[in-house]
Amino acid sequence: MIYYSTNKKSAEVDFRSAVLTGLPDDNGLYMPKQIPELPIVFINSLPNLTLPEISFSVANAFLSEDLSDDNLRTIIDEAINFDAPLIELDHNLFSLELFHGPTLAFKDFAARFMAKLMRFYVEQSGKDLIILVATSGDTGSAVANGFLNEPGIRVVLLYPGNKVSHIQEQQLTTLGHNITSLEIEGTFDDCQKIVKQAFLDPELRKLFSLTSANSINIARLIPQSFYYFYAYAQARKINDEPIIISVPSGNLGNLTSGLLAKRMGLPIKKYVLSSNVNDVVPRYLKTGTYTPAASIKTISNAMDVGNPSNFVRLMALYDNSVEKLRKDVSGFSFNDSQTINAIQDVYKKYHYVMDPHGAVGYLGLQSYLQQINEKVNGIFIETAHPAKFIDDVEEAIGTKVEMPENLKSVLNKQKRVVKLSNLFPSFKEFLLTFR
Numbered sequence: 001m002i003y004y005s006t007n008k009k010s011a012e013v014d015f016r017s018a019v020l021t022g023l024p025d026d027n028g029l030y031m032p033k034q035i036p037e038l039p040i041v042f043i044n045s046l047p048n049l050t051l052p053e054i055s056f057s058v059a060n061a062f063l064s065e066d067l068s069d070d071n072l073r074t075i076i077d078e079a080i081n082f083d084a085p086l087i088e089l090d091h092n093l094f095s096l097e098l099f100h101g102p103t104l105a106f107k108d109f110a111a112r113f114m115a116k117l118m119r120f121y122v123e124q125s126g127k128d129l130i131i132l133v134a135t136s137g138d139t140g141s142a143v144a145n146g147f148l149n150e151p152g153i154r155v156v157l158l159y160p161g162n163k164v165s166h167i168q169e170q171q172l173t174t175l176g177h178n179i180t181s182l183e184i185e186g187t188f189d190d191c192q193k194i195v196k197q198a199f200l201d202p203e204l205r206k207l208f209s210l211t212s213a214n215s216i217n218i219a220r221l222i223p224q225s226f227y228y229f230y231a232y233a234q235a236r237k238i239n240d241e242p243i244i245i246s247v248p249s250g251n252l253g254n255l256t257s258g259l260l261a262k263r264m265g266l267p268i269k270k271y272v273l274s275s276n277v278n279d280v281v282p283r284y285l286k287t288g289t290y291t292p293a294a295s296i297k298t299i300s301n302a303m304d305v306g307n308p309s310n311f312v313r314l315m316a317l318y319d320n321s322v323e324k325l326r327k328d329v330s331g332f333s334f335n336d337s338q339t340i341n342a343i344q345d346v347y348k349k350y351h352y353v354m355d356p357h358g359a360v361g362y363l364g365l366q367s368y369l370q371q372i373n374e375k376v377n378g379i380f381i382e383t384a385h386p387a388k389f390i391d392d393v394e395e396a397i398g399t400k401v402e403m404p405e406n407l408k409s410v411l412n413k414q415k416r417v418v419k420l421s422n423l424f425p426s427f428k429e430f431l432l433t434f435r
């Protein structure tokens, strides 16, 4: 399959180059030229299939020309080795829990898939790879976890000092082995700038094979569509009513993957884009004008995004037409006190503990359901385990949140980190020690 750049200036490429380059040089994003449609018999058979079986078929529709069935199956089996259960809170109300992977956030799906895929390419080429990741929190630990102990691959994480939570920092700095964590004295933007500069540096490019594993790599979009098919499969086992899915959104990767699933033939009636007060896209849906803004800090911090990186992909799917987008997507936004109230309400009503991101998704679903007069299955996506945001969640529900074992063990591990300034020369000097 061919991938084009949304800016339409860079050359079209195959999947392997789209994955290994990450970004086209015209600063657009790679998108598949055609979106494969899955046969109706496959859709009807979904309730009888496991998550890895579904994942294989969905991925194969994109990748059959690029990877053999055996290679793809190995990648899927190693990457998608945890569940994505649909939890029924009430009649017609469900939470799709995407936090059962190793770092307890939905980013594990995409990051693990990309990691196993890159390992395959490294094995094929015999050339060692250094992966650079600038992270503001969750992405870095999911990516690093995916690459942990992969032969021939080193991961260098750059994160802004004092700007990530204690739990996030423990997840970023305690892996060891082939993972190196750099605490940068600066902001997330500084980290991103350093990574970009590294890719442009002729000396580094000559010495090393450098790759980025940022959130806009096309390899992260495809695996995020798997669990939409699996959610549908689980809902169909319960009833036949139409399905609405609310996606707590920041950079729009998750939502774009859901819309891709719909385009592939998955019968989802409507998607709800739920955001915190960083509401550029809900406002765009309302007014038709896109106005990026500086991001505002909230308790659902993985969605504090003022200019979502996947917006161009979303629009590419809808021929850049807001009218077409509105047919499939409704948008709502909520502030922190509404989010905390929702965590409280849902705990009282259903004894279910939501994290702040899932709570925004729940609120968006409720707002949409109030507008329609139809019996539907409402699903909101739980993108992170509530224990990752333990202080806010415990305060909201007034009781302790159970800490999962793998999070507990991370908290007791020794932190290993190198502190660097936010200037490129100090980073380069550090990287040169890898020679």
Ligand SMILES: *Cc1c(COP(=O)(O)O)cnc(C)c1O
Pocket: 105, 106, 107, 138, 248, 249, 250, 251, 252, 253, 254, 255, 302, 303, 357, 383, 384
């Ligand atoms: C990244 C993230 C989001 C936002 O997902 P996008 O794909 O960027 O829209 C939501 N919740 C959590 C917990 C995340 O880590």
